[in-house]
Every structure is written in structure tokens, then in C-alpha cells.
């Protein structure tokens with residue numbers, strides 16, 4: 001049967017890839033997006049499809065939100081203030097979007113009893129040093145005077161609210177915590193490390209690595225992230241649970257920069273810069289952030305298909321086209 005999906009933030013990076021995949025599988029997609037960090041251009045190649053319905057508007061307004069939630073079978077909530085740099089530049093608006101906007105989405109799902117996938121983030125683990133991180137590990141957030149923690153805190157509150165609705169039996173909720181998701185169409189403008197390094201390498205600018213570059217991360221190709229979302233949506237037993245969605249290949253940011261330089265045949269120097277050159281003096285970063293994805297694997301059979309080199313090659317090809 002043709003399922004009608006309502007995607008908030010569907011013109012964004014992950015949203016546009018999810019839309020593409022759902023349309024390819026014969027479903028219908030309704031989008032609500034205010035184009036604050038996303039863009040309708042991300043959907044340009046899909047616009048001839050009669051199954052795509054784009055609506056310009058915000059989750060801060062209830063009318064359209066409720067209408068779309070009422071029309072569709074499943075809601076995927078991706079709209080959020082995203083990216084460390086964006087959140088630091090727009091602190092109040094980011095908190096409002098992530099808390100008040102999400103409350104609106106939850107209330108609309110409640111009203112029409114629609115199942116929901118909620119996008120959360122690895123940021124909720126905060127300064128937790130354990131590796132790999134399991135979904136039930138403690139969230140260790142920094143001081144409220146350090147603005148970056150407002151993103152983690154607002155997303156953690158989203159999780160609490162969503163799980164509370166679920167446990168009251170209001171509607172089924174599944175939560176995915178994304179770890180650095182990357183791939184074609186991701187904007188380098190909001191502090192995302194891989195597209196920024198690739199742009200610097202392709203334009204022969206110094207490739208800036210914060211701190212001493214020894215901090216490690218894993219990266220997930222957006223196609224794998226979309227596969228994980230769809231698998232979770234198709235697993236009724238996943239409802240009421242939180243899942244890490246991330247890659248397993250741990251890499252230091254300095255090594256990542258070297259891999260990018262190699263993949264682009266760039267002559268750019270790699271420049272170590274202190275965090276306070278781009279962020280404020282109180283900026284805090286995590287030395288290591290690696291997910292345990294066994295819960296997702298056990299529930300859905302999910303395995304990432306893209307390794308780090310393929311991910312980098314895809315981002316390089318995309319940024320070459322964009323530049």
C-alpha cells in the first residue's frame with residue numbers, strides 16, 4: 001500500500017535523501033520546511049513526482065502542521081536547529097525550534113494518533129567519555145553558560161517528551177540518535193567538519209583542524225542513515241526505544257583531514273587552530289565519540305554499507321559539483 005509520510009525538515013540534508021528513498025519505494029511524501037538551513041533546491045530533482053508535496057512553513061505554527069499530521073499515516077520529525085555553529089549563532093531561536101516546535105509536532109501526533117520517528121543526536125551524550133556509547137549510558141552535559149550544551153539539552157528534552165507521550169499510550173514513538181551523518185547535499189555552512197575540510201582542500205585553502213586533531217569520531221553515509229530510519233519505521237517492536245544510528249570506523253579529525261587531502265590530491269596545508277579562533281573561549285569538545293550500534297543491528301539487521309573512504313569520495317564528488 002502507498003504510505004503517506006509527513007516529514008518535517010524534509011528539504012534538509014537527511015530529509016531530502018529520505019524523501020528520495022520513500023518516493024523510489026512508491027510512497028507519498030508531504031514536507032513542511034521553513035528553509036532556514038535546508039532548501040527546496042535539495043528536492044529539485046524530485047519535483048516532477050506527483051507524490052511529492054512541499055509546503056513552505058514552520059513547525060512553530062500549528063495550522064499547517066496539524067493539517068499534514070492529520071493527512072498522513074506516519075510522521076518523521078527532522079526539523080531542528082542543527083549544527084554547532086548555527087546553534088551558537090542563534091541560541092534562543094534554536095532552543096525554541098527544538099523545544100516548542102517539537103512540542104507542536106508531538107501534540108499533532110497525539111491529536112491524530114500518528115506514529116512518529118524523532119531525530120535526536122549523539123550530542124545528548126555530552127561529555128560522556130565512555131566508548132562505545134550505549135543508548136542507556138549517562139548523558140553528561142556541560143554548564144548552562146556554555147551555549148553548545150543548549151542543543152544537547154533541547155534534544156534530550158525532546159526525547160523525554162516523546163517517550164512520555166509513548167508511555168502514556170498516546171502514539172508510538174521511535175527515537176534515532178544520529179552520529180555525524182554526512183554525504184551529498186550537506187552544507188558546510190553550519191560547522192559540519194567533513195564538507196568544510198573537503199571545500200578547503202578543493203579550493204587549496206588551509207585545512208583547519210581544531211585543537212590538536214586527536215579527537216575521534218565516526219561518520220555515517222546519509223544513505224545508511226536513511227536505511228536505518230526506514231528499517232526502524234518498519235519494526236513495530238522498535239517503538240518506545242532509543243537507537244544509536246552511526247558508523248563504526250573511528251577516525252581522528254587529523255587523520256580525516258589527511259584522508260581528504262589525499263582523496264582530493266590537494267596541496268592544502270593542514271592547520272591546527274585553537275577552538276576559540278572560531279568558537280567562544282568556553283567552547284568544550286569531546287575527545288572521543290563512538291556509538292555502540294548493536295541495539296539497532298539486533299532490532300533491524302542494519303549494517304552500514306559505506307566505509308569511510310567511500311563516504312569521503314562521495315562528499316568530494318558532491319562538493320566538486322557544488323563548487
Ligand SMILES: NC(=O)c1ccc[n+]([C@@H]2O[C@H](COP(=O)([O-])OP(=O)(O)OC[C@H]3O[C@@H](n4cnc5c(N)ncnc54)[C@H](O)[C@@H]3O)[C@@H](O)[C@H]2O)c1
Pocket residue numbers: 008009010011012013014015032033034035036037038039057058059060077078079080081082097101119120121122177178179180181182
Ligand atoms: N546531520 C547530522 O550529522 C545530524 C547529527 C545528529 C542529529 N541530526 C538531526 O537530524 C535532523 C536533520 O538534520 P540535517 O543534518 O538534515 O540538518 P538540516 O539543517 O539539513 O535539516 C533540518 C531541516 O529543518 C528545517 N527547519 C529548521 N527549523 C524549522 C522550522 N522551525 N520549521 C520547519 N522546518 C525547519 C531546515 O530548513 C532544514 O531543512 C535534525 O533533527 C538534527 O538534529 C543530524
